[in-house]
Amino acid sequence: MFKVPLTVxxxxLLRNELQRLKSVERPNVIAAIAEARSHGDLSENAEYDAxxxxxxFVEGRIxxxxxxxxxxxxxxxAAIESDGRIVFGATVDLEDLESGDQVTYQIVGDDEADIKQGKISVSSPIARALIGKSSGEVAEVLAPGGIREYEVLDVKYI
Incomplete structure (x- = not known):
């Protein structure tokens, strides 16, 4: 098996979800199955099937x-020694050289990625283009609309 990178x-978050599934969801499902069984014939019991x-689903997710x-x-x-280079977990401030828009992204694992929170997957095209760059450098990203250029304004490790 290969290692899955995750931030702390x-x-x-994954541990909390696992705990909730085991301590809340699993007992609720067991109770629902018992309740549905008490209604008799299982062959036409929609509650039991559901x-x-x-x-x-719960067992698979666990x-x-x-x-x-x-x-x-x-x-x-915060514990990474990377001499100002963009690495996994880094938070970067970028400027789109074409539009002038500024954005901030944190490079995280696939399970943590959420663009609405400014977290991009380490396997995304933009993250792959940014890895190894430093403040002041320009990264070229092959996007669906063509090549986009982003200047790295700042790199933080928080």
């Missing part, structure tokens, strides 16, 4: 989270 915050389907956490390489951006 991302690993904590509860069993939910159980399959297995998925356990596998990800067991293969996780947890990286603390």
């Amino acid at each position: 915050v991302g690993a904590e 509860a069993k389907e939910r159980q399959g 297995l998925e989270l356990e596998a990800k956490l067991s293969n996780a390489q947890i990286i603390d951006p």
